Structures are given as structure tokens and as C-alpha cells.
Amino acid sequence: xxxxxxxxxxxxxxxxxxxxxxxxxNPASKxxxxxRGKEVLTKVRVSGxxxxxxxxxxxxxxxxxxxxxxxxxxxRGPFHKFMTGDTIEWFEKRGIELKTEEDGRMFPIxxxxxxxxxxxxxxxxxLNIEIQKGHSLxxxxxxxxxxxxxxxxxxxxxxxxxxxxxxxxxxxxxxxxMGHAIVQAVPSLFTFNIKDTRIKxxxxxxxxxxxxxxxxxxQSSGPLLITHWGMSGPAILKLSAWGARELNMMNYxxxxxxxxxxxxxxxxxLDQLKELKFANSKQQVSxxxxxxxxxxxxxxxxxxxxxxxxxKWADLNKEQLLALAKQLTSAIYKVDGKSTFKEEFxxxxxxxxREVEFKTFESKLHKNLYFAGEILNIDAITGGFNFQNAxxxxxxxxxxxx
Numbered sequence: 043x044x045x046x047x048x049x050x051x052x053x054x055x056x057x058x059x060x061x062x063x064x065x066x067x068n069p070a071s072k073x074x075x076x077x078r079g080k081e082v083l084t085k086v087r088v089s090g091x092x093x094x095x096x097x098x099x100x101x102x103x104x105x106x107x108x109x110x111x112x113x114x115x116x117x118r119g120p121f122h123k124f125m126t127g128d129t130i131e132w133f134e135k136r137g138i139e140l141k142t143e144e145d146g147r148m149f150p151i152x153x154x155x156x157x158x159x160x161x162x163x164x165x166x167x168x169l170n171i172e173i174q175k176g177h178s179l180x181x182x183x184x185x186x187x188x189x190x191x192x193x194x195x196x197x198x199x200x201x202x203x204x205x206x207x208x209x210x211x212x213x214x215x216x217x218x219x220m221g222h223a224i225v226q227a228v229p230s231l232f233t234f235n236i237k238d239t240r241i242k243x244x245x246x247x248x249x250x251x252x253x254x255x256x257x258x259x260x261q262s263s264g265p266l267l268i269t270h271w272g273m274s275g276p277a278i279l280k281l282s283a284w285g286a287r288e289l290n291m292m293n294y295x296x297x298x299x300x301x302x303x304x305x306x307x308x309x310x311x312l313d314q315l316k317e318l319k320f321a322n323s324k325q326q327v328s329x330x331x332x333x334x335x336x337x338x339x340x341x342x343x344x345x346x347x348x349x350x351x352x353x354k355w356a357d358l359n360k361e362q363l364l365a366l367a368k369q370l371t372s373a374i375y376k377v378d379g380k381s382t383f384k385e386e387f388x389x390x391x392x393x394x395x396r397e398v399e400f401k402t403f404e405s406k407l408h409k410n411l412y413f414a415g416e417i418l419n420i421d422a423i424t425g426g427f428n429f430q431n432a433x434x435x436x437x438x439x440x441x442x443x444x
Contacts, residue, residue: 045199046074048443049191051179051213052206053077055086056415056432058162060204063440065169071444073171074200076193078178078207083159085208089429090147094155097129097433098426099146109427111230111284113420116395117431120403124437129430136161145276147425179213183220184408202443204412206436209389213417217393221407225419227391228290232282234298235379236272240346240369244268247336252304253277255296260285263304268339271381276424279383283423286390294380301371302343303333312367319363323356333370343369388428392419402442403435412439 048064050057053075061073075082089095100106103121107114130140130148138161140148150157166173177193182203184190189203207213214224251266260281267275282289289296303311318332328351331340341351347365349358358366393413397406405411414435422428 043197043199045072045188045201047071047200048073048202048204049076049189049198049200050074050204050206051076051191052204052208052210052415052417053079053082053173053175054206054208054415054432055083055429056436057204057206058083058166059433059436060206060412060414060440060443061171062162062165062169063437064444065171067440067444069169073169074198075166075171075173076177076179076191076198077173077175078194078210080175082173082175083162086158086162087155089155090149090426092155093149093153094158095147095149095424095426095429096133096140096158097126097148097430099126099142099148101126106427106430109425110420110422110431111286112390113395113418113422113431116398116400117420117434120400120434120438124434126430128437129433132433133158133161136165145425179207179216181216187410189410202410202412204414204439204443205417206414206432208416209392210417214392222397222405223394225391225394227389228286229380229382229388230283230286230390230421231279231383231388231424232380233269233274233383234272234278234282234377235294235381236375236377238375240342240373240375241268241273244338244342245270247339248275249302249335249339250304251277252301253281254299254301255281255285255288256299258285258288260288266300272377273375274383279424282380283388283390283421286421289380294377296377298375298377300373300375302335302339302373303370306371308367308371311371312363315358315363315367319355319358321355323354325355326351327353327355327358343373346373383424388421389416390419390421392417395419401438403439404442410443412443414439 050061107117139151141151142148177195181192189200191198209227248267252263254261262277262281264276266277328341328344331337347369415432
């Protein structure tokens with residue numbers, strides 16, 4: 043049975059990043075990556091719609107941590123040691139240039155996740171990092187100063203062990219047996235299923251909106267995308283991330299308030315509608331969209347306000363004006379279920395963060411046991427933030443292990 047200096051269980055972004063940095067820090071280290079599937083880096087391949095959203099163009103740690111519903115406090119220190127600028131430099135040193143899009147997301151200029159995958163596999167070859175696939179972790183335990191691992195395809199011994207297995211319930215169960223507390227996993231980053239005549243034929247339309255779930259503190263704003271099954275876009279995804287646990291407790295059935303004119307109250311819009319009634323008296327209400335809303339969305343809102351297509355502004359009565367103001371600023375939609383966001387699946391849950399030393403990402407309960415990525419109870423909104431957590435954790439753990 044071969045002895046390794048470092049074994050990393052999990053052939054994903056965090057695992058590869060850790061291995062490469064550990065090998066560079068100590069080229070003499072014997073390092074092995076164990077992956078349970080037939081392929082490595084599968085989540086990297088589908089991320090960002092196949093383009094790989096590597097990180098986000100936020101360079102201030104105090105601002106970056108605000109994108110993490112779970113992990114904000116814990117990541118503040120690590121981000122001062124390795125964050126966005128370091129990530130950009132790391133890839134540039136390996137010949138990969140990143141570009142920044144308008145919303146701050148950063149991708150390889152090739153717009154292909156294969157660029158990142160090829161970089162990792164090439165670096166592993168260069169640094170003599172061993173990769174073995176088809177190894178599902180069955181058990182592991184400490185024996186003196188070494189870790190003994192039993193997998194579905196063989197046994198291994200290592201001085202230092204990293205678990206970067208993501209939201210793998212079997213590995214979480216093994217950790218629980220060793221005394222680690224696991225926060226139950228629930229979905230995060232999902233879209234809302236809504237069947238409503240107001241959005242029935244509006245798939246593909248996007249508008250800035252403010253979304254609120256009445257009766258709590260859950261609120262979000264940003265672009266909202268109407269889909270064939272309901273609503274998506276940054277405003278919805280942020281709400282799903284911050285409300286992951288509450289929405290799970292509601293079984294994803296709840297009412298949601300949508301303000302299509304964020305920043306404006308119902309009374310303020312009612313006053314503006316009265317001005318429009320005077321200024322556009324001879325025009326049909328539904329013919330020309332107001333407040334810079336997409337035309338089809340405006341027409342749907344006027345229909346929901348019981349305003350007929352031929353109705354002119356001058357003919358609007360008090361009830362119709364009030365109904366229009368309500369539909370624009372406080373429309374209630376019934377959410378009935380959720381859908382996975384594209385092909386990506388993020389969970390809230392994992393190892394209790396109180397049991398991890400965040401200077402090194404080492405277990406506080408077991409020496410020479412390290413973690414990185416989504417195995418921890420850390421998750422972020424969409425936009426490259428989950429990957430940045432993986433890079434930071436992998437870098438600091440590699441430094442400690444090597």
C-alpha cells in the first residue's frame with residue numbers, strides 16, 4: 043500500500059487547485075487526487091453555461107464577503123490572503139487571460155470551461171500529481187500520524203488528507219461518525235415555478251425588479267427574468283440563496299411581492315400615473331410602455347389592472363389607476379416549487395464552520411485533516427463567488443499542508 047504525503051479526495055475545482063498549489067510549494071511531495079466518478083472537473087465544465095465563471099471583479103474583501111449568505115464572517119480573513127486579484131494572477135501565470143463582463147463576472151477570454159480544465163490537467167502532469175478515477179470513499183481513520191483510506195477500488199495511506207467532495211452526503215456521514223457536526227443541506231440558487239396568466243406568454247423578458255417575501259426579512263433586487271416555468275434572474279437567485287432554509291421550510295410554496303419599479307412606492311407611482319393621465323389623455327394606455335418597462339410586460343400589467351386595449355388615459359377611473367399602481371409596485375405572485383438553475387446545483391449546508399480553522403482550512407478536531415469548497419457550510423450567490431471560495435480555501439490549505 044503506497045504512502046502519500048497528501049491525498050485529496052474530490053476531483054473538482056477545489057481539489058485540483060489545492061493539489062497544484064501544494065505541489066508547487068513542495069515539488070518533492072507525493073500527491074494523489076481521488077475522484078469517485080469517471081471524469082474529473084465535471085462541475086467546472088458546466089459552470090457559467092459552459093464558459094466557467096472563474097471569479098468576480100470585486101477586489102475589496104469586506105465587499106466580497108457580502109456575497110456569501112453562509113461564510114461571510116469566516117471568509118473575511120482568508121480573502122485578505124488570497125482573493126480575486128490573486129486568482130487573476132494565478133491563471134495569468136499559466137497563460138490564461140480572464141475578461142470581465144458588465145455584471146462583474148469573469149471568464150476566460152476563450153469563453154470555454156475547457157480552457158480551465160486543460161490548465162488544471164496540464165499542471166498536474168507537469169507537477170507529477172497522480173489522479174485516480176472511480177474511487178468512492180468508503181471509510182477513513184487516523185492511525186498514529188497517518189490517515190488510512192478505504193475506497194471502492196483500493197486502500198491508501200497518507201500523512202495529510204483533504205476532503206473536497208462538495209455536497210456528498212456519504213462523506214458528511216463519515217465525518218459525523220468522527221465527531222464533526224454537519225449542517226443539513228438544502229438547495230440554494232434555484233429558480234421559482236410560477237403559473238400566472240400575467241407572465242404566461244412573456245418568457246425571455248427581463249426587467250429590474252424588487253422582490254420581497256411578505257412576513258419576513260427576505261428581500262432582493264436586480265434583473266428579473268421571466269421564464270417558461272416562472273421567474274429567474276439575479277433578483278430571484280439572490281433571494282433563493284439568502285432564503286435557502288426558510289424557503290425549504292415552506293416547501294417552496296409561498297407568496298412573493300414584485301415591484302417592477304424598484305425604489306418607488308405605490309403612492310409615488312399613483313401620483314405619476316395621474317400626471318400621465320393628464321399628459322397623455324388622448325393616447326391608448328397599453329399602446330406605449332411607460333417607466334421604461336418592456337412593452338409586452340407593460341401590456342400584461344395593464345390587462346391585469348382591468349384596462350382594455352382600446353382604453354385611453356383620459357378614460358381611466360380612480361379604481362383602474364389604483365389597480366395599475368398596485369400591479370406595478372406590489373404585485374403578488376404565488377410560487378409553487380423550484381427548478382435547478384441551468385445545470386448548476388449549489389447547496390447550503392455542510393461542515394459546521396465553528397469546527398474549522400480558517401487560517402489553514404484544517405479541522406479543529408483532527409490534525410492534518412483539511413477541507414475546501416462546498417463540503418463546508420459556505421455558499422454564495424451566482425457570479426463566480428463559489429469558485430472564489432474554492433480557490434481561496436484550496437490555496438491556504440495547500441500552503442498549510444506543504
